[in-house]
Amino acid sequence: MAMSLIQACRSLALSTWLLSFCFVHLLCLDFTVAEKEEWYTAFVNITYAEPAPDPGPGVAGGGGGTELHTEKTECGRYGEHSPKQDARGEVVMASSAHDRLACDPNTKFAAPAHGKNWIALIPKGNCTYKDKIRNAFLQNASAVVIFNVGSNTNETITMSHAGVEDIVAIMIPEPKGKEIVSLLERNITVTMYITIGTRNLQKYVSRTSVVFVSISFIVLMIISLAWLVFYYIQRFRYANARDRNQRRLGDAAKKAISKLQVRTIKKGDKETEPDFDNCAVCIEGYKPNDVVRILPCRHLFHKSCVDPWLLDHRTCPMCKMNILKALGIPPNADCMDDLPTDFEGSLGGPPTNQITGASDTTVNESSVTLDPAVRTVGALQVVPDTDPTPQEEVIFTTNRK
Numbered sequence: 001m002a003m004s005l006i007q008a009c010r011s012l013a014l015s016t017w018l019l020s021f022c023f024v025h026l027l028c029l030d031f032t033v034a035e036k037e038e039w040y041t042a043f044v045n046i047t048y049a050e051p052a053p054d055p056g057p058g059v060a061g062g063g064g065g066t067e068l069h070t071e072k073t074e075c076g077r078y079g080e081h082s083p084k085q086d087a088r089g090e091v092v093m094a095s096s097a098h099d100r101l102a103c104d105p106n107t108k109f110a111a112p113a114h115g116k117n118w119i120a121l122i123p124k125g126n127c128t129y130k131d132k133i134r135n136a137f138l139q140n141a142s143a144v145v146i147f148n149v150g151s152n153t154n155e156t157i158t159m160s161h162a163g164v165e166d167i168v169a170i171m172i173p174e175p176k177g178k179e180i181v182s183l184l185e186r187n188i189t190v191t192m193y194i195t196i197g198t199r200n201l202q203k204y205v206s207r208t209s210v211v212f213v214s215i216s217f218i219v220l221m222i223i224s225l226a227w228l229v230f231y232y233i234q235r236f237r238y239a240n241a242r243d244r245n246q247r248r249l250g251d252a253a254k255k256a257i258s259k260l261q262v263r264t265i266k267k268g269d270k271e272t273e274p275d276f277d278n279c280a281v282c283i284e285g286y287k288p289n290d291v292v293r294i295l296p297c298r299h300l301f302h303k304s305c306v307d308p309w310l311l312d313h314r315t316c317p318m319c320k321m322n323i324l325k326a327l328g329i330p331p332n333a334d335c336m337d338d339l340p341t342d343f344e345g346s347l348g349g350p351p352t353n354q355i356t357g358a359s360d361t362t363v364n365e366s367s368v369t370l371d372p373a374v375r376t377v378g379a380l381q382v383v384p385d386t387d388p389t390p391q392e393e394v395i396f397t398t399n400r401k
Helices: 002-034 129-137 174-185 207-259 303-313 333-337
Strands: 036-051 066-078 087-092 118-123 143-147 168-172 190-203 261-264 291-294 300-302
Touching: 036 168, 036 174, 066 190, 087 143, 087 174, 118 129, 118 174, 129 143, 143 174, 143 190, 174 190, 207 303, 291 303, 300 303
Parallel strands: 087 118, 118 143, 143 168
Antiparallel strands: 036 066, 036 190, 066 168, 087 190, 261 291, 291 300
């Protein structure tokens, strides 16, 4: 019963561990699929005409000229809710310096005349991206360019501006934004052309998934640790119970051996004849002056051979009769209750009658030579080793009907 309980707990713990592992693995896969971010880069092409530098006095053709500059870089990043399409127009900022952040709905931009397309350039900060983009959109901007300000100046992010999804909105790094601002402050007209860049798919682990996986792992480890503690406690208990039982059975075996009869073989006894059975333990014949031990099943062996066997096995080497049961010496009941139900089977003995405690093995009397007067089957009386007779012969009393 107890061993079955341990096996059941072991199977339950193993099943729980496997199910938990599969469950966590599937959920981690699900989180991995869910936590993906798709974003697009933007090519930013700016064109502007800058006055040519004065070559100095005395140089022919100097002054009054302009130089056309064109720069194209993949430095922009489309907003999350921005349409992924091209946009073109003249870059403008808020008319007033204190409205540069475009957080006020009444912000006015220096839009070009004659209905030309224009792109609003707005620095990051003070309000949401949605507010900035909406304020520019309401004034008919073709696109909105927001440049980063503050930490990580070269970094761009995917801006979230749900609700304002009908206008192209990109973010550019701070150095690029300040370069354009510098040109505008010098009254240089800057034209920008925005085109779609590279599609990117970024995977990242969210805080929720990390917390969930961590908790699941901790729970899994607690279950495994609890099972290991329970398993080793049970194993320790049964090891101690087995050791206690072995010691008590050893004490009972010594007591039983002290009650078994011994006999000294004399010259002329039938045991010394060549056709008599040898000792089943050492496989040697009996010689005069050999001391033999006679068991309750009437098998005899050399005393020096059979005593160690009886201490370890408590059974006859030939017929496997249990000497403790045959002599009426029961093992300790309390100790036996602590052991598995198949513990007695591990003793090596044959099946026994549960009522009488007798062995079911048939006893062969021909292997033991007794005096003719006592070679009849009957009740066997065992005399202890302290037999006072000088010849140490076996005395059997039989009941005749």
